[in-house]
Amino acid sequence: MLRRRGIGAKLVVAAALVLVVAGVSLERLAARDLESALLAEQSPRAAVDAALLRSRRILLVGMGAVVLIAVAAGAAATFFITRPIRRLTRSALAMSEGDLSARAPLRGPGELRELAHALNHLTSELSRSIAEARTERYLLASILDGMSEGVLVLDGEGHILLANRALRAMAPLGDDALGRSVIEALRNARLTEAIELAGRRDEPVDVEVELGRTMPRRLLVRVSRRKSPAGGGPGAAVDGAADGPGLIAVFHDVTDLRRLETIRTDFVANVSHELRTPVTAISTAAETLQLGALQDPHEAAEFVDVIDRHAKRLRQLLDDLLDLSKIEAKTFRLALSDLEVAPAIEHVTHLLAESARRRRVTLTVDAGALPPARCDRRALEQVLMNLLDNAIKYAGEGAHVTVKARSLEKQVTIAVADDGPGIPPHHLGRIFERFYRVDAGRSRDLGGTGLGLAIVKHLVELMNGSIEVESAMGRGTQFTVRLARAA
Numbered sequence: 140m141l142r143r144r145g146i147g148a149k150l151v152v153a154a155a156l157v158l159v160v161a162g163v164s165l166e167r168l169a170a171r172d173l174e175s176a177l178l179a180e181q182s183p184r185a186a187v188d189a190a191l192l193r194s195r196r197i198l199l200v201g202m203g204a205v206v207l208i209a210v211a212a213g214a215a216a217t218f219f220i221t222r223p224i225r226r227l228t229r230s231a232l233a234m235s236e237g238d239l240s241a242r243a244p245l246r247g248p249g250e251l252r253e254l255a256h257a258l259n260h261l262t263s264e265l266s267r268s269i270a271e272a273r274t275e276r277y278l279l280a281s282i283l284d285g286m287s288e289g290v291l292v293l294d295g296e297g298h299i300l301l302a303n304r305a306l307r308a309m310a311p312l313g314d315d316a317l318g319r320s321v322i323e324a325l326r327n328a329r330l331t332e333a334i335e336l337a338g339r340r341d342e343p344v345d346v347e348v349e350l351g352r353t354m355p356r357r358l359l360v361r362v363s364r365r366k367s368p369a370g371g372g373p374g375a376a377v378d379g380a381a382d383g384p385g386l387i388a389v390f391h392d393v394t395d396l397r398r399l400e401t402i403r404t405d406f407v408a409n410v411s412h413e414l415r416t417p418v419t420a421i422s423t424a425a426e427t428l429q430l431g432a433l434q435d436p437h438e439a440a441e442f443v444d445v446i447d448r449h450a451k452r453l454r455q456l457l458d459d460l461l462d463l464s465k466i467e468a469k470t471f472r473l474a475l476s477d478l479e480v481a482p483a484i485e486h487v488t489h490l491l492a493e494s495a496r497r498r499r500v501t502l503t504v505d506a507g508a509l510p511p512a513r514c515d516r517r518a519l520e521q522v523l524m525n526l527l528d529n530a531i532k533y534a535g536e537g538a539h540v541t542v543k544a545r546s547l548e549k550q551v552t553i554a555v556a557d558d559g560p561g562i563p564p565h566h567l568g569r570i571f572e573r574f575y576r577v578d579a580g581r582s583r584d585l586g587g588t589g590l591g592l593a594i595v596k597h598l599v600e601l602m603n604g605s606i607e608v609e610s611a612m613g614r615g616t617q618f619t620v621r622l623a624r625a626a
Contacts (some may be wrong), residue, residue: 223251227258234262289358289390291321292365297334297386299324309358309392310350325350330360330388337362337386347393359391409574413456413589417449424449459590462521463573466597473515473601477625480544480551481506483516487523488542491531499536502527506544511625512551518598519622525591526555526618534559534615549624556617562610570608571596 226244233241242262243255283290289306293299297320302312316324322331333346343363349355365385424442432438465471484506495502512519523542530540534557543554562570569575574589595618599606603623610616 223255227251227255230255231258234258287392289392291388291390293321293334293386293388295385297321297338300385306390309356309390333360333362334386334388337364356392357394357397359393360388361391362386362388406573409589410460413574414453417453417456420449421446421453456590459594463590463594463597466594466601471601473518473598475513475515475602477511478514478516478519480509480512480514480519480553480622483519484523484542484544484553487520487527490524491527494528495531495540498531500531500534501539502531503539503541505541509544509546509551512622513625514602514604514622518602522595522598522620523553523555525595526620529591530555530557530559530616533557538615546624550621551624553620553622554617555620556615558615561612561614562608562616563612564610567608567610571606 223244230241230243243258283301283303284305286303286305289309290301290303291299291306292301298318299316299321302316306312310325312324321334322328327348327350329346330348330350333344337344341364343361345359345361347357347359349357363386365387424445428439428442432442462471484504488502488504492502527540527542534540538557538559540555540557543556545552545554566575571592573593596606599620599622605621606618607621608616608618
């Protein structure tokens with residue numbers, strides 16, 4: 140029954156027992172001494188004084204004994220009570236230092252056992268909460284790092300709290316970006332203005348910015364307030380940050396999208412321009428014939444020749460556009476096989492021999508014994524046709540055009556070279572773009588569509604090959620096609 144009592148009850152019981160025992164003992168001694176004195180009341184006064192002195196001594200000795208017993212009982216009680224408390228203190232200190240595996244011993248009086256049980260339960264719950272928080276943190280970090288969009292989290296003062304991996308790839312953020320302001324880390328005035336505006340508004344703010352210097356990226360950014368925990372208002376402090384709303388900025392990389400939009404716009408503009416020229420020429424010639432030129436045989440033949448020439452140019456442009464659209468849509472199917480290159484070169488040079496003769500261009504073929512190449516016959520002939528036709532047209536009268544084919548390691552190379560005026564160096568990087576011309580006026584006069592080299596590049600790549608161009612002003616140009624050699 141007593142073991143179920145608390146510490147206070149046990150101390151009270153122990154003190155009562157000590158006082159009861161001491162009191163009974165003293166009472167018996169005093170009673171005995173008084174009895175002796177009463178029996179000897181006829182004794183001399185000296186005997187009475189001696190009896191009183193003995194009584195006082197007995198009382199003093201008894202009181203001393205009581206004090207000693209009380210001190211001993213208190214010391215024993217203190218030792219047995221504080222030992223489990225010290226154990227609990229050591230366990231609590233270990234838990235406070237991060238050792239959540241520590242457990243308080245379930246020993247001692249009832250209150251201490253209950254306290255130890257409460258501490259162990261608190262530690263278990265804290266361990267579980269920390270494990271859940273750590274799991275959620277890892278999950279959130281994995282999600283943020285796996286996103287293709289950049290995420291930037293700011294505190295109430297506009298300092299960077301978090302920047303995910305995608306944003307670091309998009310923007311020039313250094314390792315010391317955390318804790319800095321956006322204007323310090325990214326140095327973009329438009330983005331800073333959007334962040335300041337979003338801090339004053341409830342609606343998200345959208346802005347498109349360009350970040351980076353060497354290879355700038357176009358980024359569409361949405362800046363919005365982030366919600367505070369426990370249902371706080373948008374202006375509440377977040378994560379201990381300064382007063383004011385925290386912000387989240389989400390970055391979408393639209394560089395490729397804007398580039399494609401530019402290409403599409405340029406393509407439509409170039410196609411419209413290229414179609415307008417032959418259509419205008421045909422319409423003008425037909426109108427002239429209708430107005431009376433048809434009655435003059437000489438003029439009629441001249442305008443009919445204009446209509447025929449521009450109709451062919453228009454048909455060639457449409458054919459090139461159709462071929463290019465099929466190639467880029469991956470619907471232009473090639474049948475790769477082991478093909479002898481020399482016969483294809485001879486066939487194409489034969490078809491262009493008359494064009495070279497009219498322009499007094501010397502056409503030479505140097506293709507000895509070669510191993511077969513892995514390619515498509517129709518595609519290879521179209522590549523050679525475009526390269527040789529361009530060389531004959533732009534090399535100028537009296538120039539020399541040479542086709543050389545060689546076997547090099549695991550490749551078959553075909554080089555089409557001329558000794559014409561050459562291509563300026565700043566044009567070489569864009570020579571394979573659609574509708575790009577070094578000399579636009581001269582190209583149109585010669586019947587070019589501006590799509591030939593773009594088609595050549597696509598066809599060569601579809602055959603798992605590569606093409607490169609070398610040119611020097613006044614010394615000519617050379618295009619080199621590299622194809623895989625047949626196994």
